[in-house]
Amino acid sequence: MRGNAFEARVKGDGGAELIRLLRERLGEGSHEPGPDPAPAPDLSAVGPEGRAARTALALRDATAAGRWTLLDHPLLALPVAGTPVYLEPDAVVVHPDGSWTVVEIKSFAMIDGAADTSKVGAAARQAAVYALALEDVAGRLPMPSGPGDDEDGVARPLGHENNPGSGPGAHTRADDPATVADRTQGRQHDDTGPARPLALPEDSHATAPHPAGADGAARSHPDDAPVSGRTRAARVRHHILLVCPKDFSNLPAAELVDVRKQLATTRRQLARLTRVEDIAAALPPDTTFDLRLADDGRTATRPAAELATAVESVGAAYAPECLAACELAFHCRARAREAGAVETLGRGVRGELGALTTVGSVLSAALGETGDPADPTVAALRRAAALRAEALAGCGTGPGAGGAS
Amino acid sequence: MSLITTLARLEAVREGRARPMATVRHRHVAGRPLVFVPLTTAGEAGAPLGALVGTERDAPRLLMVAQPRDRDLRSAFLAELAEAVLPYIESFADDVVAEQRKETDPETGKKVPVEVELCADAPQLLVPSGAGVEYVRLLGRSMRFRRTAEQDPETPYPAPPRVPLLGRWLTHFGERARVPGSSLLLPMTQLLGRHWATGQSNLEDQHLGALLAWIDPPAGTTGAEAAVRAELGRGPDGLLLCPPAGPSTDPVFDNKRLAPAVARYDRARADVLEAGPYHPSARDALAGAEHEIGALLTSQLRPTWDAVWHGVDLLRALPEGARVGERWKRDRWSYTAHRDRVRAGEPPQPKRDDAVTAARKLAARETAQAQLEAQEALDDPLVMAARRLAGEAFAGEVTEVVMEYSQAKVPRPRPLVTVRTDDGPHVAEGAKVHRALADGKAQSAEFVVHRLGALTVRLTGGMGRGKVPDPGSVPVPGDHVCWTLFEHAPRGGPELPDPEQTPWTHGGPPGTSEDGPDPVTAEDIL
Numbered sequence: 001m002r003g004n005a006f007e008a009r010v011k012g013d014g015g016a017e018l019i020r021l022l023r024e025r026l027g028e029g030s031h032e033p034g035p036d037p038a039p040a041p042d043l044s045a046v047g048p049e050g051r052a053a054r055t056a057l058a059l060r061d062a063t064a065a066g067r068w069t070l071l072d073h074p075l076l077a078l079p080v081a082g083t084p085v086y087l088e089p090d091a092v093v094v095h096p097d098g099s100w101t102v103v104e105i106k107s108f109a110m111i112d113g114a115a116d117t118s119k120v121g122a123a124a125r126q127a128a129v130y131a132l133a134l135e136d137v138a139g140r141l142p143m144p145s146g147p148g149d150d151e152d153g154v155a156r157p158l159g160h161e162n163n164p165g166s167g168p169g170a171h172t173r174a175d176d177p178a179t180v181a182d183r184t185q186g187r188q189h190d191d192t193g194p195a196r197p198l199a200l201p202e203d204s205h206a207t208a209p210h211p212a213g214a215d216g217a218a219r220s221h222p223d224d225a226p227v228s229g230r231t232r233a234a235r236v237r238h239h240i241l242l243v244c245p246k247d248f249s250n251l252p253a254a255e256l257v258d259v260r261k262q263l264a265t266t267r268r269q270l271a272r273l274t275r276v277e278d279i280a281a282a283l284p285p286d287t288t289f290d291l292r293l294a295d296d297g298r299t300a301t302r303p304a305a306e307l308a309t310a311v312e313s314v315g316a317a318y319a320p321e322c323l324a325a326c327e328l329a330f331h332c333r334a335r336a337r338e339a340g341a342v343e344t345l346g347r348g349v350r351g352e353l354g355a356l357t358t359v360g361s362v363l364s365a366a367l368g369e370t371g372d373p374a375d376p377t378v379a380a381l382r383r384a385a386a387l388r389a390e391a392l393a394g395c396g397t398g399p400g401a402g403g404a405s
Numbered sequence: 406m407s408l409i410t411t412l413a414r415l416e417a418v419r420e421g422r423a424r425p426m427a428t429v430r431h432r433h434v435a436g437r438p439l440v441f442v443p444l445t446t447a448g449e450a451g452a453p454l455g456a457l458v459g460t461e462r463d464a465p466r467l468l469m470v471a472q473p474r475d476r477d478l479r480s481a482f483l484a485e486l487a488e489a490v491l492p493y494i495e496s497f498a499d500d501v502v503a504e505q506r507k508e509t510d511p512e513t514g515k516k517v518p519v520e521v522e523l524c525a526d527a528p529q530l531l532v533p534s535g536a537g538v539e540y541v542r543l544l545g546r547s548m549r550f551r552r553t554a555e556q557d558p559e560t561p562y563p564a565p566p567r568v569p570l571l572g573r574w575l576t577h578f579g580e581r582a583r584v585p586g587s588s589l590l591l592p593m594t595q596l597l598g599r600h601w602a603t604g605q606s607n608l609e610d611q612h613l614g615a616l617l618a619w620i621d622p623p624a625g626t627t628g629a630e631a632a633v634r635a636e637l638g639r640g641p642d643g644l645l646l647c648p649p650a651g652p653s654t655d656p657v658f659d660n661k662r663l664a665p666a667v668a669r670y671d672r673a674r675a676d677v678l679e680a681g682p683y684h685p686s687a688r689d690a691l692a693g694a695e696h697e698i699g700a701l702l703t704s705q706l707r708p709t710w711d712a713v714w715h716g717v718d719l720l721r722a723l724p725e726g727a728r729v730g731e732r733w734k735r736d737r738w739s740y741t742a743h744r745d746r747v748r749a750g751e752p753p754q755p756k757r758d759d760a761v762t763a764a765r766k767l768a769a770r771e772t773a774q775a776q777l778e779a780q781e782a783l784d785d786p787l788v789m790a791a792r793r794l795a796g797e798a799f800a801g802e803v804t805e806v807v808m809e810y811s812q813a814k815v816p817r818p819r820p821l822v823t824v825r826t827d828d829g830p831h832v833a834e835g836a837k838v839h840r841a842l843a844d845g846k847a848q849s850a851e852f853v854v855h856r857l858g859a860l861t862v863r864l865t866g867g868m869g870r871g872k873v874p875d876p877g878s879v880p881v882p883g884d885h886v887c888w889t890l891f892e893h894a895p896r897g898g899p900e901l902p903d904p905e906q907t908p909w910t911h912g913g914p915p916g917t918s919e920d921g922p923d924p925v926t927a928e929d930i931l
Binding site: 116320324337342345346363384388391 | 411412413414415418425428539543546604608609629636637756757786787791793794827
């Protein structure tokens with residue numbers, strides 16, 4: 001596939017090209033050319049735990065070494081709903097100042113410096129999860145000794161970033177009814193196994209990369225300003241490097257993308273997730289999603305009906321956005337339609353209709369059969385239904401509706 | 406989504422088929438549109454795989470790239486596309502009508518009327534979905550900077566003669582498609598979605614097959630069932646019954662059918678190279694392999710092609726809105742202007758607009774959006790209903806007309822009209838309201854008072870010049886009238902400075918540098 005070939009090409013030569021792209025984007029003058037990039041460390045190990053531990057070690061060593069280092073396909077662990085999930089970013093670059101940049105290599109083209117916004121947004125959300133996992137690793141690295149501890153450039157533990165929206169308040173809202181959707185969403189994602197990248201329910205928009213904008217932001221944001229020598233502490237940069245094919249060629253083009261917003265969103269959503277143990281406790285005791293893979297590791301031997309019953313036992317919180325992200329979306333959609341949930345028509349519809357959550361209840365309220373006329377939603381619905389009926393009944397009169405007829 | 410739209414979708418869920426969202430057609434549908442259904446190669450962002458194109462529903466022209474990685478075959482595809490599309494686009498260029506237009510005289514600075522050419526009709530491109538529009542833009546961008554051997558004898562990979570020109574036209578169509586209400590290039594999903602509300606979400610409406618299944622379900626099934634079949638149904642061969650509307654293909658098709666066929670084609674071609682071009686059996690094998698790929702692509706493209714024409718039929722059954730022709734005229738202007746730019750030998754559209762061009766485009770689109778919203782509401786009581794629900798218009802029966810006159814030296818009629826209505830418009834005293842008169846002109850009035858389900862407005866215009874209002878310009882009790890709070894012909898903001906006057910904050914006057922062709926590398930995909 002071209003995508004793989006492109007990734008191999010970008011990372012070729014020990015990451016020299018990738019690091020050159022990153023430095024070009026950062027426009028950093030404070031770092032002299034300095035030593036050549038260190039050779040990419042070997043990250044292979046047995047099992048995901050081993051690989052994650054190996055990655056943490058390599059990150060520590062590279063941070064201490066003070067050289068540009070590329071980590072090719074590191075493995076990171078991130079607790080999701082109380083269960084570790086392993087994530088594999090395309091690459092992480094360690095800067096000589098000890099900061100880390102997540103690199104996301106995509107095969108969609110960046111044409112004249114702009115790429116498809118929805119794809120860039122998806123890449124930013126994906127990279128934000130990696131950055132979050134890296135912050136976890138950074139938080140566990142030993143702090144450098146010396147007086148520089150409380151200054152910028154020192155690793156901060158997870159959840160204490162300079163994002164006001166992600167403060168402790170996020171936890172107290174866990175019983176808000178609006179979180180139910182997210183919680184159950186989490187369930188379905190958990191079902192599909194930890195190897196899946198997280199698909200986040202709430203979209204936060206990333207802007208398409210733009211050289212001037214991304215560059216300027218990168219330089220002006222104090223959090224990402226290069227740290228002057230003294231401390232060499234691990235720090236995860238909040239701009240990720242997105243690498244795409246340039247125009248119609250196979251040459252790489254790179255842009256820094258600010259993922260602070262995506263980080264805040266992800267952090268908040270992870271904090272709201274119900275723990276897997278709690279979800280499991282509410283299910284029948286013998287529920288399992290095990291496919292009972294045959295010896296070849298690919299063929300599922302579990303009867304489909306049995307598996308379907310197990311999946312049925314978990315609630316489905318569906319929104320049309322799920323279709324783009326999740327293989328179980330059609331299953332959840334069928335159940336949501338069966339239940340007559342209004343969310344099948346779009347996330348926004350739910351907010352519009354207030355307490356009326358099913359198709360039947362909305363329609364009967366609109367027809368005046370049920371509902372309290374004092375409820376503003378019911379009143380608006382009846383008015384809408386009356387206006388719609390009037391317009392449809394009179395449509396035989398032809399155009400010129402605006403004028404006297 | 407407005408509450409009325411939501412209600413229409415809920416009705417569709419209950420009825421099991423789509424419900425009308427418009428009582429008239431709000432977009433121009435040409436008598437002879439060009440339908441273009443492209444397919445792209447998976448994983449090769451932007452490399453064309455094949456297309457059906459044509460103006461006759463029974464005779465689509467199949468264009469294909471048997472081996473998408475082959476630059477020469479891609480070039481041949483683009484050359485063929487130019488051959489199929491350009492004659493259609495150019496066929497509208499010479500049939501012109503004379504139009505009066507005010508232009509600023511460069512010497513006196515006064516506006517003087519001049520007679521200019523306006524093409525009597527314009528081409529219309531129809532693609533299946535929004536992704537198809539983006540693909541047209543992409544094709545345009547990839548072609549317009551190419552150089553032909555005639556333009557630049559040194560170019561390493563010369564483009565076929567008419568390809569750069571097609572690139573400029575496709576770019577123009579793609580750019581025009583971003584203007585609200587324009588109809589030069591339209592995606593069928595958006596067209597249908599504007600006129601019908603389905604029982605599914607907007608996102609699912611992007612699937613042309615599912616959308617049509619809701620609007621016109623096969624006998625004996627509901628829209629929901631038919632839509633699920635269109636989305637998920639697979640035949641015994643594992644292929645989708647309703648292939649995606651493109652440009653991306655179904656991965657199962659790619660892996661199971663297309664990849665083996667392309668591999669056979671590669672082998673056959675290697676055999677021909679080995680055996681020499683005059684070896685009959687090797688040549689037959691190559692032709693056979695090519696034919697096989699063509700048949701496979703047709704199997705994927707034809708359902709979408711038919712679906713687009715099905716959509717055209719559904720749309721033609723709706724009566725055209727009264728102000729659609731006015732908007733189509735702007736599309737004709739747009740087409741005529743680009744025709745003139747091409748004829749004047751101007752360079753292709755730049756890769757990035759300069760500040761003034763970008764600001765102009767943005768302002769034009771904002772104005773077009775405002776005009777579209779106003780015109781759709783005036784053309785269609787169902788759209789007006791949504792505006793009335795939102796408090797932006799009110800309609801009702803005239804109960805009382807009191808003749809009053811202004812205090813000026815020459816008194817003017819300023820009658821007070823009271824309308825009984827259940828609508829609750831968000832108006833303040835003295836706010837301007839508008840209504841359309843029978844001759845299409847707008848009459849303005851001032852809002853006076855709202856009490857007990859009745860609104861009183863004072864007419865301020867549209868009654869002629871005399872002391873006595875023109876006949877028919879003042880409603881009489883019993884008339885049904887509809888007043889809007891929005892203007893009927895909204896205008897854009899103030900004029901922008903000339904390009905030479907661009908302030909430095911906006912990049913200064915545009916440079917003269919022309920965009921060169923893209924550097925060609927061995928791995929180029931388009």
